Amino acid sequence: MAKIKHTNTYDVVDHIFTAAKEKGIMHINSEEQSFNGEKFTIKGRELVNFGTCGYLGLEKHPKILAKSHELLDKYGSHFSISRTFIKAPYLEELENLVSRIFDNRPVIIYTSTSVAHQSIIGTIVESNDLIILDQQVHYSVQYPSQFAKLQGTMVKMIRHNNMEMLEDFIKRGYNQYNKIWYMADGVYSMYGDLPHKKELLYLLEKYPKLHLYFDDAHGVGWTGNKGCGTVFGSFKYNERVVLISTLAKGFGSIGGIAIFNDKEMYRKINIYGGVLAYTHPLSPANVGAAIGSAEILLSDEIDEYQNELKELIKYLNIKLAEFNLTNTSSEETPIYFIGTGSAKVTHNLIQKVLADGFYVNTATYPVVPNDKTGLRFTLTRHNTKKDIDQLVSSINKNFHLAVEEENEDLEKIYKVFNIPFKGKLIEKIIEEKNVFVEKYKSISEIEPCLWDRFFSDKGNYSYNGLKCIEEIFSNNDKVEENWSFHYVIIKDKDGNVVLATFFTGAIYKDDMLSHTNVSRQIEEERKHNPYYLCSQTLAMGCLFTEGTHLYIDAEHVLVNQALNSFFVEVEKIKNETNSKVVILRDFQSDFKFQQVFENEGYVRVSMPNTNIVSLPKWNTKDELLSFLSSKNSINNIKRYVFKYEDQYDISIKKTLTDAEAEKHYQLFTNIKKANYAFNFFSYPNKIAKILSQYEDWEFIEFRIKDSEELIGCIWHFVGKNHSCPLVVGLNYDYVKSHHLYKQVMYYMVKRGNDLGKSKTYLGITSDYEKQKYAAVSMPTFAYIRIQDTYNSEIINSYSNM
Structure with a gap:
């Protein structure tokens, strides 16, 4: 099985967050000696707080502080024993108070x-249940849901708030699963929007197997009767609803709360509850603060506080509407999202708003799509109308400045977020007097000498190479085998080329670079739905080329x-091809314009290593071995390659008959079907015939001596100064018995040497085998922009199955 280096999601996020940290807009250290919720001190400057989630501003309420001190004095810093053995009396008091907020429903803290x-989730969800996650449900819900897969629970995901998709999943799984759990947020933490409660109530009544599981962390406290939140009032009478929330936001304390409509479910969790049985309780001081907060919520004070916040929300909504900003949030919640499109505008805007004295948050990939x-x-009771006036004024002024400074298209930003644009356009300025763009749909429209000046010895995408590729991937029956070609050449006024590249538009499997076990699972789905988790993609280069596709x-x-x-x-071109994903590849770590690409909204991701052999010319096997430094490699080649070489007949052909081309294709598909490490749609069956x-192109064929059966092949592109053995085909019956793949690998290197080529491009996968021949495995990167993260989130969810 061919192996490659896969993209690590954490590395991608690390890179994005590190860049934001370096710009001073994330991972900021506050410096204040005391905090009352109103302002942060950052680098010696006071910033008005528009970033925390203490919506009611209760953090330093006298009653909360007094109760916290009281329990601290009574019980000390910690009650160090699991509630399975002994439950502290103050914890019982808190649960009783919180229960009263939720109409005396049983509660666990x-x-x-x-x-x-x-x-x-680990206790109430069983192996014969189905979990359906909303795309934007909080990560703290998604994480344990993935672990539920380990016991056999099926987990699916719907597009955000798509009730039609939800019902379709319910119908399809209704006779297969015992219970169906839909998991959603009461208030979505990024965009501040709400679930479709009316539709969910309808589905709950229509489907008795349906259960709802809400995380209302951002809803409890600041809204609802006694602070019960955004969803409890609508769903409190149905036993098939579970509500989870927090004491850490509107409550002004710390801790999690679970509210049950089903008493038996509560009993089951309370008696054991998985991780609940093995964790210590909240500290007395924390519980004291929560008791003080619960007493406030159960008093008349809560109405006053809620009304104050809602008046501020109403006022802020009016101010945002006056400036027609790209606010995508619900008018009912204190969470606001101002869409800016590309990362460069976002970073510029936030830096300016911070400089004006207002702390705000950065919303970036992977939490939102990178364009x-x-x-x-966020808005809290700490904020005043004056604060709001100044913040909105700062955002409005700096939004337009950031768009202008970053040379971005203002109208496009509004279109991206589906918001009508009513203001004066600031168009993206391109100084076309100095540079001139030439676009072509076929390589035949370009002068061969012009193209080959930059790309003749980079791989198999010379002028003639691309003529061949265009013929292969045109006029085919399957949609995925037909690619559109787009050539871009940018010149100065004297005709000098400043930039050149080509793109293909095609349907890609979104799991192309996912781990083998993930792609294998997805391919099972594709047996019934061949374009499952596939996207129309605009890619620099194509899936039949590898190398430096961009000349600058x-x-x-x-x-x-x-x-x-x-x-x-x-x-x-993205819009013309209706592409949802753009991939710019292949770049090495020293790429000079990395920041430019990232500012345009592209995320850098790791690609498989590329392997290049550039040994001096060798004439004998011993001479080859003398160039290798690894004793293990030398011994391996002697033992598994040279020892079996005389069992093979090797031939090289420039042309193939139709029957031979068909046999070559069959050998290629053997590898294609066995290899999920680099998962793409197979090439058209006419490919060997066209090559x-x-x-x-030439073809290297492998047969056992005195046999007519073709058991291995190499499709080899021969450049002026380089060798490019691009495709391999194998009969797996001979891989172990005759070490066929090792023999093929040797001849990939040997043929380049025999032809006197300075470099042999061995491509991706099987780095270890290629390094035996002193191949240099070079890390490469791509820059990707995804219009919708739904498919990538589904693919990530497969990783724990």
């Missing part, structure tokens, strides 16, 4: 909301203008 989810980033802020004259005085024009053209018609 946890150390955090995340622990609550782990406990409850739908934005500024997020980095020293040209107009290189920045050329790059601006390049990104404009990419956007046009045979082009003089740049």
Whole structure:
């Protein structure tokens, strides 16, 4: 099985967050010596707080502090024993008070909301149940749901708030599963929008197997009767509803809470509750603060506090509407999201707002798609109308400045977030007087010498190489085998090329670079739905090429203008091809324009290593071995390659008959079917036949001596100064018995040497085997922009199955 280096999601996020930290907009250290919720001190400056979630501003309420001190004095710093053995009396008091907020429903208090989810999902969801996650349900819900897969529970995900999709999943699984759990937020923490309660009540009544599981962490306290939140009032009479929330936001304390309509479910969790049985309770001081808060919520004070916040919400909504900002949030919640599109505008805007003295949050990939980033802020009772006036004024002024400074298209930003644009347009300026863009749909429209000047010895995408590729991937029956081709050449006024590249538009499997076990599971789904988790994709290069697809004259005085024009053209081609994903590849770690690409909203991800052999010319096997430094490699080659070489007949052909081309294709599909490490749609079955018609290609064939059976092949592109054995085909019956793959690998290297080529491009996968021949495995990167993260989130969910 071929192995490659896969993209690590955590590495991608690390890179994004580190870049934001370096710009001073994330992972900021506060410096204040005391905190009352109103302001942060950051780098010696006071910033008005529009970023925390203490919506009612209760953190330093005298009653809460007094109760916290009281329990601290009575019980000390900690009650160090699991509630399974002994439950502290103050914890019982808190649960009784919280129960009164929720119409005397049974309640369990946890150390955090995340622990609550782990406990409850792990206990009440069974192996014959189905979990359906909303796409934007909080990570603390998604995480334990993935672990439920380990016991056999099926987990699916719907697009955010898509009730039609939810009902479809319910119908399809209704006779297969015992219970169906739909898990959603009461208030979604990024966009501040709400679930469709009316539709969910309808589905709850229509389908008796349906159970609802809400995380209302951002709803409890600031709204609802006695602070019961956004969803309890609508669903409190149905036993098939579980509500989880937190004491850490509107409650002004810390800890998680679980509210049950089903008494037996409560009993089951309370008696054991998985992780609940193995965690210590909240500290006395924390519980005291929560008791003080619960007493406030049960008093008349809560109405006053809620009304004050809702008046501020109403006022803020009016101010935002006056400026027609890209606010995507619900008018009912204190969470706001101002869409800015690309990362460069987002970072610029937030830096300016911070400089004006207001702390706000950064919303970036992977929480939101990387072309739908934005500024997020929250509203609390600490804020005043004056604060609101100044914040909105700052956002409005700096939003337009950021768009202008980053040379972005203002109208496009509004379109991205589906918000009508009513203001004056600030169009993206491109100085076309200095650089000129040429676009073509076929390589035949370009002068061969012009193209080959930059790409003739980079891989198999020379002028003639691309003529061949265009013929292969056109006029086929299957949609995935037909690619559109787009060539972009940018010149200065004297005709000098500043930038050149080509793109293909095609349907890609979104799990192309996922781990083998993930793709194998997804392929099971594709037996019934062949385009499951696939997207129309615009990619630099294509799936039949590898190498440096982008030429940039980095020293040209107009290189920045050329790059601006390049990104404009990419956007046009993306729209023309209706692509949902854009991939710019392949780049090495020293790529000079990394920041430019990331500012345009692209996320850098790791690609498989590329392997290149550039040994001196060798004439004998001993001479080859003398160039290798690894004793293990030398011994391996002697033992598994040279020892079996005389059992093979090796032939090289420039052309194939139709029957031979068909046999070559069958050997290629053997590898394609066995290899999920690099998962893409198979090439058209005419491919070997077409390659045979082009003089740049040759075919190396492997047979056992005195046998006519073709058991291995290499499709080999021969460049002027390089060798590119691009495709391998194998009969797996001979891989172990005759070490066929090792023999093929040797001849990939040997043929380049025999032809006197300075480099042999061995491509991706099987790094270890290629390194035996002194191949240098070079890390490569791509820059990706995804319009919708739904497919990628589904793919990530497969990783724990």
